Amino acid sequence: MxxxxxxxxxxxxxxxxxxxxxxxxxxxxxxxxxxxxxxxxxxxxxxxxxxxxxxxxxxxxxxxxxxxxxxxxxxxxxxxxxxxxxxxxxxxxxxxxxxxxxxxxxxxxxxDVDDQTDYSRLDIAALEAKEMQALAYIHSKNLGCREEVPWLPVVDEDQIAVAVGHWWKPAWKAAKSHPDFAGTFGAERLAEIESVAEGIVSAMVPVIEDTATYTMIHNDLNPGNVLVHNNEEVYFIDWEEACYGSLFLDIPMRCSSVRQAFAYKKYLNNYGLEIPDAKFAELFAVASRYLGLRYMCWNLGVWEHNERAKADLCKYMDMVTRPLFS
Ligand SMILES: Nc1ncnc2c1ncn2[C@@H]1O[C@H](COP(=O)(O)OP(=O)(O)O)[C@@H](O)[C@H]1O
Ligand SMILES: [Mg+2]
Structure with missing residues (x-):
């Protein structure tokens, strides 16, 4: 054929x-x-x-x-x-x-998820709440499902080390050689990011070892993979990087406020998974730092020519230096 x-x-x-x-x-x-x-x-x-x-x-x-x-x-x-x-x-x-x-x-x-969606007419607050519920549903439904998904790769320390050592480090080095980099983003902030990167593999150990929150995770919740269906629902596409690991590796990518993070936590609770506040805050903050480093790589190479990429780079830098709950 x-x-x-x-x-x-x-x-x-x-x-x-x-x-x-x-x-x-x-x-x-x-x-x-x-x-x-x-x-x-x-x-x-x-x-x-x-x-x-x-x-x-x-x-x-x-x-x-x-x-x-x-x-x-x-x-x-x-x-x-x-x-x-x-x-x-x-x-x-x-x-x-x-x-x-x-x-x-x-x-x-x-x-085709967003064929009928008019992105200029969205109720953002309502969609944010629906997204938190949809993500909490996926995470709770697949909690501890390892035996049913033996094909999913498990997130381990090596994956974190590769993301930082192999991807972030060279991109950061190249960006630093740009004469305006420090002036634009602030030398102090850059030094803080380097210090976080230095210790991120060991800082992530509590997340990697938190088997109580292991589930099917999307593992690449960049904005291109989260679409609005019919102006009413949030759908997750592109499950190519899906893994079995802690739900904390997903949520900081999608929560821009403590209120939103607590909305997710409340839905999770309703679905039967209760995470103590202190543990939630601690693991969220460290995963945010890691994800900020991981996702800034592309933006580090293009920020000077692309205003959107520059704004996103600032957002990822903030995830590293000022994560929610820190
Ligand atoms: N099911 C879908 N519905 C609507 N748009 C889609 C769909 N799948 C892919 N796209 C569009 O194509 C882009 C790339 O597809 P994606 O599956 O995310 O592949 P990649 O691995 O290249 O990121 C998406 O960001 C989206 O704009
Ligand atoms: Mg994609």
Missing amino acids: TDSCKLTGLLKDTVYCFVSPDAQVLSVESSPISAGSRAVELSRHRLKLGVSSGENEASTGASDSEISLITKLANYNERSALSRLYAQGAKVPFSLSNQPQCEGRSLLCIQ
């Missing part, structure tokens, strides 16, 4: 499973999506559907509709995580693979 036949078959199967078994695909218009951070092959497909209005009746055209689907050459982690989470009723898109057992990358057809 050609790649194009396989793609059409997968799109049709996805429509059959998740849209309507009665829908017929009348036409498909495909276009590539500009590559995300990992430059994995991604496309958007606009499908015209005809739905037969009754038994044995051909499509009348009266109930024709359009939908949009995404395809991605997704790794095993992402395909399996999405399938598990969708079955749990978590806020993730529906998805279908025609090679679910393949250990390498294979084509995944995914619901």
